[in-house]
Amino acid sequence: MAQNPAGLFARSALACGFVILLISIYLFAKNYSGLLEGIHTQGKAIEYIRLDSTDKRYPRIRFKDENGTDHYFIDTLVTAMSKQQRTFDIIYSPLNPSNAMVYNKIDVFGLPIITFMTGIGCIAFGGSAMRINRKRQKENEASH
Numbered sequence: 001m002a003q004n005p006a007g008l009f010a011r012s013a014l015a016c017g018f019v020i021l022l023i024s025i026y027l028f029a030k031n032y033s034g035l036l037e038g039i040h041t042q043g044k045a046i047e048y049i050r051l052d053s054t055d056k057r058y059p060r061i062r063f064k065d066e067n068g069t070d071h072y073f074i075d076t077l078v079t080a081m082s083k084q085q086r087t088f089d090i091i092y093s094p095l096n097p098s099n100a101m102v103y104n105k106i107d108v109f110g111l112p113i114i115t116f117m118t119g120i121g122c123i124a125f126g127g128s129a130m131r132i133n134r135k136r137q138k139e140n141e142a143s144h
Helices: 005-037 105-143
Strands: 039-049 058-064 070-074 087-093 096-102
Touching: 005 087, 005 105, 058 087, 058 096, 070 096
Parallel strands: none
Antiparallel strands: 039 058, 039 087, 058 070, 087 096
């Protein structure tokens, strides 16, 4: 029996959906464990820096680790729209404070949620396409 291209496409969409779901679970677990293991503190924007030829300015943020040592980083996810904001919630690893990030629920959970919804969409699409394909195959078999 020759392979049905529509059935192959539907199974591929279904398989991709499950893979994307697994990726979303991994991203969520990674980000959530970073929240649990990371140290939360406050940081202050000490200046806004232009990194490229655009008008976007990014905050250079200073924070102190648990030993009182100053650390600096530029957060490229926070732009001048927060220029009025001078203090930020910071999360950093005690093993690597220089790899700090501004805590923002959208940054931390946004990608896993979007990835999860994409996976669900692919699964729904693939499942629906498989049902339609099976129905058409049965109709074709009945007409022959």
